[in-house]
Amino acid sequence: MTKTEAQVEAAIAALGPLLGQRLSLSKSDLAQHGRSESYFPLTLPDAVAWPETTTEVARIVAICAQHAVPVVAWGTGTSLEGHALAVRGGLVVDFSRMNRVLEIRPEDMDVTVQPGLTREALNEELRATGLFFPVDPGANAALGGMAATRASGTTTVRYGTMRDNVLALEVVLADGRVIRTGTRARKSAAGFDLTGLMVGSEGTLGLITELTLRLHGQPEAISAGVCAFADMGSAVAAVTDTIQMGLPMARIEFVDAATAAAVNAYAGMGFPLVPHLLVEFHGSEAAVAEHAAAFGEIVADHGATGFDWSVRAEDRKALWTMRHNAYYAILASRRGARALVTDICVPISRLAQAVEETQADIATSGLPGPILGHVGDGNFHAILLIDETRPDEIEVAKALSRRMVERALALGGTSTGEHGVGLGKRDFMAAEHGEGWAVMGEIKRALDPANILNPGKLVPPGG
Amino acid sequence: MTKTEAQVEAAIAALGPLLGQRLSLSKSDLAQHGRSESYFPLTLPDAVAWPETTTEVARIVAICAQHAVPVVAWGTGTSLEGHALAVRGGLVVDFSRMNRVLEIRPEDMDVTVQPGLTREALNEELRATGLFFPVDPGANAALGGMAATRASGTTTVRYGTMRDNVLALEVVLADGRVIRTGTRARKSAAGFDLTGLMVGSEGTLGLITELTLRLHGQPEAISAGVCAFADMGSAVAAVTDTIQMGLPMARIEFVDAATAAAVNAYAGMGFPLVPHLLVEFHGSEAAVAEHAAAFGEIVADHGATGFDWSVRAEDRKALWTMRHNAYYAILASRRGARALVTDICVPISRLAQAVEETQADIATSGLPGPILGHVGDGNFHAILLIDETRPDEIEVAKALSRRMVERALALGGTSTGEHGVGLGKRDFMAAEHGEGWAVMGEIKRALDPANILNPGKLVPPGG
Numbered sequence: 007m008t009k010t011e012a013q014v015e016a017a018i019a020a021l022g023p024l025l026g027q028r029l030s031l032s033k034s035d036l037a038q039h040g041r042s043e044s045y046f047p048l049t050l051p052d053a054v055a056w057p058e059t060t061t062e063v064a065r066i067v068a069i070c071a072q073h074a075v076p077v078v079a080w081g082t083g084t085s086l087e088g089h090a091l092a093v094r095g096g097l098v099v100d101f102s103r104m105n106r107v108l109e110i111r112p113e114d115m116d117v118t119v120q121p122g123l124t125r126e127a128l129n130e131e132l133r134a135t136g137l138f139f140p141v142d143p144g145a146n147a148a149l150g151g152m153a154a155t156r157a158s159g160t161t162t163v164r165y166g167t168m169r170d171n172v173l174a175l176e177v178v179l180a181d182g183r184v185i186r187t188g189t190r191a192r193k194s195a196a197g198f199d200l201t202g203l204m205v206g207s208e209g210t211l212g213l214i215t216e217l218t219l220r221l222h223g224q225p226e227a228i229s230a231g232v233c234a235f236a237d238m239g240s241a242v243a244a245v246t247d248t249i250q251m252g253l254p255m256a257r258i259e260f261v262d263a264a265t266a267a268a269v270n271a272y273a274g275m276g277f278p279l280v281p282h283l284l285v286e287f288h289g290s291e292a293a294v295a296e297h298a299a300a301f302g303e304i305v306a307d308h309g310a311t312g313f314d315w316s317v318r319a320e321d322r323k324a325l326w327t328m329r330h331n332a333y334y335a336i337l338a339s340r341r342g343a344r345a346l347v348t349d350i351c352v353p354i355s356r357l358a359q360a361v362e363e364t365q366a367d368i369a370t371s372g373l374p375g376p377i378l379g380h381v382g383d384g385n386f387h388a389i390l391l392i393d394e395t396r397p398d399e400i401e402v403a404k405a406l407s408r409r410m411v412e413r414a415l416a417l418g419g420t421s422t423g424e425h426g427v428g429l430g431k432r433d434f435m436a437a438e439h440g441e442g443w444a445v446m447g448e449i450k451r452a453l454d455p456a457n458i459l460n461p462g463k464l465v466p467p468g469g
Numbered sequence: 470m471t472k473t474e475a476q477v478e479a480a481i482a483a484l485g486p487l488l489g490q491r492l493s494l495s496k497s498d499l500a501q502h503g504r505s506e507s508y509f510p511l512t513l514p515d516a517v518a519w520p521e522t523t524t525e526v527a528r529i530v531a532i533c534a535q536h537a538v539p540v541v542a543w544g545t546g547t548s549l550e551g552h553a554l555a556v557r558g559g560l561v562v563d564f565s566r567m568n569r570v571l572e573i574r575p576e577d578m579d580v581t582v583q584p585g586l587t588r589e590a591l592n593e594e595l596r597a598t599g600l601f602f603p604v605d606p607g608a609n610a611a612l613g614g615m616a617a618t619r620a621s622g623t624t625t626v627r628y629g630t631m632r633d634n635v636l637a638l639e640v641v642l643a644d645g646r647v648i649r650t651g652t653r654a655r656k657s658a659a660g661f662d663l664t665g666l667m668v669g670s671e672g673t674l675g676l677i678t679e680l681t682l683r684l685h686g687q688p689e690a691i692s693a694g695v696c697a698f699a700d701m702g703s704a705v706a707a708v709t710d711t712i713q714m715g716l717p718m719a720r721i722e723f724v725d726a727a728t729a730a731a732v733n734a735y736a737g738m739g740f741p742l743v744p745h746l747l748v749e750f751h752g753s754e755a756a757v758a759e760h761a762a763a764f765g766e767i768v769a770d771h772g773a774t775g776f777d778w779s780v781r782a783e784d785r786k787a788l789w790t791m792r793h794n795a796y797y798a799i800l801a802s803r804r805g806a807r808a809l810v811t812d813i814c815v816p817i818s819r820l821a822q823a824v825e826e827t828q829a830d831i832a833t834s835g836l837p838g839p840i841l842g843h844v845g846d847g848n849f850h851a852i853l854l855i856d857e858t859r860p861d862e863i864e865v866a867k868a869l870s871r872r873m874v875e876r877a878l879a880l881g882g883t884s885t886g887e888h889g890v891g892l893g894k895r896d897f898m899a900a901e902h903g904e905g906w907a908v909m910g911e912i913k914r915a916l917d918p919a920n921i922l923n924p925g926k927l928v929p930p931g932g
Contacts, residue, residue, distance in 0.1 A: 113709065113818040156658040167656050169665070170633065185905040191814040192846045193630050194883035195619040195669055196901055197890055197927055198909045202632070202665035206658055223715045246576065252686045252752075293756070351654040355576040383655045420657035427660055438659055442648040445916065446661045452915035453908065464660055 014052045014095065017073035021055060021097070024065055028056040028103070039080055039098045042088045043145075045344045045394060045403075046429055051078065051092035056103045060176060060184060060215040063099065067213065068182030070097055071458055078460050079209040081151025082124060086347045087428025089155060089208050093462040099213060101150055107131050108216070115221045116173060116190055121150020121214045128219075137221040140165035143424065144330055150214045155426035156206030160329065163382030164256040164288065165222060167424070169205050176216035177204055180454035190218060203449075208426055209460040211453050225288035228256070229298040230322040231315030233305050235281045238262065238365070242358040244283065244308040245381050249354065251304065253297050255382055257286040259329055262365070264376035265336060269328055272335030283310070283381070284329055286322070329378075336376045336389045343374075343391040346403040346430075350414035351385035351423030360417055364388055364410055371402050385423030411437070427464045435464070477515045477558065480536035484518060484560070487528055491519040491566070502543055502561040505551045506608075508807045508857060508866075509892055514541065514555035519566045523639060523647060523678040526562065530676065531645030533560055534921055541923050542672040544614025545587060549810045550891025552618060552671050556925040562676060564613055570594045571679070578684045579636060579653055584613020584677045591682075600684040603628035606887065607793055613677045618889035619669030623792065626845030627719040627751065628685060630887070632668050639679035640667055643917035653681060666912075671889055672923040674916050688751035691719070692761040693785040694778030696768050698744045701725065701828070705821040707746065707771040708844050712817065714767065716760050718845055720749040722792055725828070727839035728799060732791055735798030746773070746844070747792055749785070792841075799839045799852045806837075806854040809866040809893075813877035814848035814886030823880055827851055827873055834865050848886030874900070890927045898927070 021029050030036075031053050040050040052075070057063045070077045076096025083090060092098055101122035108118040112135045119128060126146045128139050141152060143159040151157075153175065158167035165171065174188030187200035204212060235241040238260075245258055261269070261284070266277040283305065287297040298315040305313055316322065337345055352360045361377060368375035368388060379386025388410065390403040411421040411434045421434040435443045443466055450457075450465040484492050493499075494516050503513040515538075520526045533540045539559025546553060555561055564585035571581040575598045582591060589609045591602050604615060606622040614620075616638065621630035628634070637651030650663035667675060698704040701723075708721055724732070724747070729740040746768065750760040761778040768776055779785065800808055815823045824840060831838035831851060842849025851873065853866040874884040874897045884897040898906045906929055913920075913928040 111816070111818065113713075114816040115712070116816070156662075158656055158658075162656060169656075169662065179908070183904050185908060186903065187905055189878075189883045189901070190816045190881040191848075191877075191883040191886065192817075193621055193625060193632075193814060193848065193886055195621075195812075195885045195887050195889040196883050196894065197669065197898060197906070198674075198912060199619075199632065199662075199665045199669055200902075200905055200908060202662045203912075206660065206662055211661075223713065226715070249578070250576075250686065252689070292759075296755075349658075351656060353574070353577040353579070353653045354655075355574065385654075385656065414654075415652075418653040420652045420654040420659050422658045423654065423656055424658050426658040431659065435660060438652070439663075440649065441646050442650055442663055443660070445642070445648060445663060448915045449661060449666075449912055452911045 013073045014075055017070055017075040017097070018053055020069045021066060024062065025055055030054045039100065040091065041083065042091055043084050044086045045346045045392060045400065046088040046091060049091040049093055051098040052095045054098045054100055056100050058103050060178065063178045063213055063215050064182045064184050066097070066099060067178050067180065071181055071456060074456060074458065076458055076461050077213070079150065079154065079213050081122065081148030082146065084145035084147045085151065085155060085428060086425045087430040089426060089428040089463065091429065093429065101148060104215070110135060112137060114190060116218055117221055118216060118218045119149055120216060122148050124148050125152065132221065136224050138224050139219055140222050141168055141171055144333065149217055149219070153205050153214055153217055154207065154209050158424040160257045160259060160380060162380060163258055164254060169202060171220045172201055172205050172217060173220055174218040175201050175204050175214055177212035178215055179212045180456065180459050206426070208428065208464050210450055210464050211459065227291040227294045227317055228286060228288055228322060229294035229315050229317045230286040230325055231298060231313055232282055232284045232325055233310040233313035234278050235283070235308065235310050238281045238361050239358045240308040241281045241283050242361070242381065244305045244310065246354055247304050248301060249382065251300070253300055254287065255285055256288040257284070258382040259284040260379050260381035260386065261332060262377040264374070265332055265378045268335040268339040268376055269332055272338050273328060273331060275328065284325055332378055333389065336391070340374055340391040342393065344394045346390040346392060346407060347425065348388045348390065348407050348410050349385070349422045349425040350410050350419055351383060352414050352417045352419030354384045356417035356419065357381065357384050360413055361386060363413060367406060367409055371406055373399065373402055373406070375406070383423065384419065429463070432464065476536045477538055480533055480538040480560065481516055483532045484529060487525065488518055493517045502563065503554065504546065505554055506547050507549045508809045508855060508863065509551040509554060512554040512556055514561040515558045517561045517563055519563050521566050523641065526641045526676055526678050527645045527647050529560070529562060530641050530643065534644055534919060537919060537921065539921055539924050540676070542613065542617065542676050544585065544611030545609065547608035547610045548614065548618060548891060549888045550893040552889055552891040552926065554892065556892065564611060567678065573598060575600060577653060579681055580684055581679060581681045582612055583679060585611050587611050588615065595684065599687050601687050602682055603685050604631055604634055607796065612680055612682070616668050616677055616680055617670065617672050621887040623720045623722060623843060625843060626721055627717060632665060634683045635664055635668050635680060636683055637681040638664050638667050638677055640675035641678055642675045643919065643922050651681070669889070671891065671927050673913055673927050674922065690754040690757045690780055691749060691751055691785060692757035692778050692780045693749040693788055694761060694776055695745055695747045695788055696773040696776035697741050698746065698771065698773050701744045701824050702821045703771040703773070704744045704746050705824070705844065707768045707773065709817055710767050711764060712845065714763070716763055717750065717752070718748055719751040720747070721845040722747040723842050723844035723849065724795060725840040727837070728795055728841045731798040731802040731839055732795055735801050736791060736794060738791065747788055795841055796852065799854070803837055803854040805856065807857045809853040809855060809870060810888065811851045811853065811870050811873050812848070812885045812888040813873050813882055814846060815877050815880045815882030817847045819880035819882065820844065820847050823876055824849060826876055830869060830872055834869055836862065836865055836869070838869070846886065847882065892926070895927065
């Protein structure tokens with residue numbers, strides 16, 4: 007699809023009466039919706055819309071379809087792979103005005119929300135119910151964006167990804183049709199899993215306008231702790247043993263020595279400059295104490311030192327603030343740097359090998375690249391710090407990323423555990439999926455034959 | 470698609486040299502692959518093939534595609550909705566010779582198997598590893614069929630459905646292409662979830678030729694028990710409380726008074742003729758004792774009697790043999806009867822209402838219809854017993870089933886919790902999915918434009 011200025015103008019002329027002040031062509035609005043959280047260059051859309059209802063979204067899409075103008079959904083802009091950048095121009099649809107909790111049903115432990123609601127705002131609303139929404143990618147992302155990118159994060163080892171926690175969706179398709187996928191039943195065998203197809207489709211098959219999510223009971227008690235290891239292999243071996251023992255970890259996070267150093271500098275902490283595991287258990291008071299103690303024995307067998315666990319909220323908060331700030335701590339460790347954040351996920355038996363080979367590769371490259379990750383899932387990130395004015399550094403980082411992906415695929419893993427494809431991983435889809443990538447293109451063409459939904463992303467070129 | 474005898478003959482002529490004795494047109498083989506587990510009439514295919522490799526399956530499909538002959542996959546034939554009946558004739562592909570465990574990886578808690586392997590055979594092979602595969606639909610079904618129908622069952626409340634336990638698939642598409650969906654990574658955000666799309670697609674999008682499945686640790690200890698309630702509402706309220714307390718039930722099954730009577734007659738048991746709950750907990754010895762005791766307190770609050778739990782394997786076996794035999798006990802309670810098995814699933818807050826209205830409706834109909842179900846998921850079955858020589862009874866049963874589905878949809882649920890669409894639920898897809906059903910048809914046409922894969926099932930007519 008090629009769009010012309012005349013098409014864009016015609017679409018904007020038709021959108022104006024529908025949206026009024028909620029359609030903008032101002033430079034600052036375009037710039038705000040052209041920036042990415044990571045290393046991708048500024049990419050301006052032609053216009054930004056702020057719909058307030060599903061009906062408006064459907065009319066917006068129908069108008070854009072009529073004029074062959076691209077439509078790109080926007081949540082909070084916290085994607086690390088440039089998902090929401092309008093690489094072929096067109097209209098960015100910002101969901102920040104569709105951010106309400108529509109209905110909480112405590113007896114069914116589910117909730118229906120609009121896509122612009124952030125996960126922290128949802129959990130704030132849920133506080134009094136005794137329930138919570140567990141998926142935690144770090145950033146305070148919008149739930150629509152989290153579904154569209156199949157987000158996960160620190161609690162996935164226990165509570166699953168967005169795939170596991172989205173029960174049903176309302177979706178506006180490329181031709182303006184509105185469908186509802188799934189029901190509030192906990193399971194169903196009624197045909198193709200369209201909910202599952204939309205989760206992770208990154209705005210290329212439809213725009214999510216409503217989500218029904220599973221909730222979980224707030225744990226009666228939480229225990230958490232941190233410990234230090236002589237080397238990464240020992241840390242991973244401890245995790246493997248913990249999983250095989252069946253200890254139900256709610257979170258289990260790895261940070262390497264370089265991350266510990268960055269956090270120390272950023273937050274005035276005093277972690278030893280070695281690899282660490284951070285762990286959390288959810289359950290009854292007796293259970294979380296028993297699990298933390300059992301974990302302490304396992305890590306001691308692997309030579310860990312300093313394991314100290316607590317059930318006090320203030321201790322836990324310091325611990326996880328550290329983990330959540332790690333990305334910014336790492337960014338701050340090189341003045342003015344941008345990040346290329348890698349995201350491979352491998353079978354747990356291959357994790358030590360994947361991390362060790364990656365560390366060696368980064369050391370050779372000369373770029374700073376601290377490593378941290380959701381080790382219980384086999385998922386880790388190297389935060390490659392680059393000076394964006396130096397094309398040579400970007401090339402070095404991209405080459406490192408490529409070798410990490412090749413390593414992950416060779417070990418039976420995936421190019422992206424949780425950040426999605428976006429712009430950064432599209433080049434690896436053929437290697438990861440083979441002919442399956444062509445199948446994705448065939449599905450895309452069936453549902454969006456004019457390729458107006460987030461064109462230039464995820465599926466094969468021309469698809 | 471209309472197929473002619475000449476097309477079938479040409480396909481069979483081309484398949485003969487490939488398969489030799491593993492292609493059959495014998496009456497007994499056709500009849501064996503034309504029978505259904507439930508009330509659907511005998512439906513003969515034109516031929517049956519027993520492939521031994523993926524390459525053979527791909528060549529079979531390519532040959533059938535060339536001659537526009539339908540291809541229908543067959544596992545063990547235990548489907549309750551006629552999924553594997555060749556309603557437009559053509560070739561049934563029986564996977565019973567592709568039944569090997571290809572690789573067990575205990576350190577990653579996963580396994581790769583062929584589709585003809587049954588779940589009991591897999592668990593037999595896993596016994597020494599300390600791991601098991603939890604999905605348990607009752608019948609000793611083939612794992613390929615379980616994936617194709619998105620099977621679940623008694624353990625779903627804890628371990629999930631096939632959707633949650635299939636990591637990756639190898640699939641032969643309608644044009645003979647072979648794709649691999651997913652990897653062995655525990656999670657991935659790398660594009661459309663083709664694994665999830667194939668799970669539950671009932672052989673209409675591809676033939677599953679290999680599965681990689683998640684395994685779980687065999688629990689250190691298991692506690693199980695049964696208790697009786699004055700009425701169904703009390704039993705469901707006890708389940709709701711148990712879920713909200715966060716007790717991690719591994720199974721929680723409901724049987725009504727009529728089922729208790731059938732089991733008593735079939736197996737010489739002495740259950741009181743009232744509703745019952747059967748429950749099981751998995752965990753450490755201390756945990757399963759604590760959970761069973763806590764459950765005992767909850768059910769006592771709801772007036773339950775006779776709750777007696779045990780961690781002894783022999784007690785547990787009697788209990789679950791009872792549950793697993795319930796279907797046959799109910800069938801045996803009316804001489805010569807066939808069953809129409811309903812399968813609705815509703816939000817747990819609506820379960821008591823759904824069961825009570827269904828019981829009243831069945832009582833009015835005059836047909837026997839004991840009710841049992843996976844109450845922790847909101848999923849239950851009425852086993853409607855019909856004399857298949859009496860069309861009036863079949864019509865009464867179908868009308869009851871239709872009202873159950875309408876009730877489920879009105880309560881926010883689904884027409885099929887676990888048995889799938891097949892022939893029995895296709896008429897309800899428009900009501901359940903609305904325009905989403907058309908989307909399923911569009912996906913089907915994209916991947917199987919000639920409609921050779923299990924035609925006449927799941928997607929809209931003409932799709």
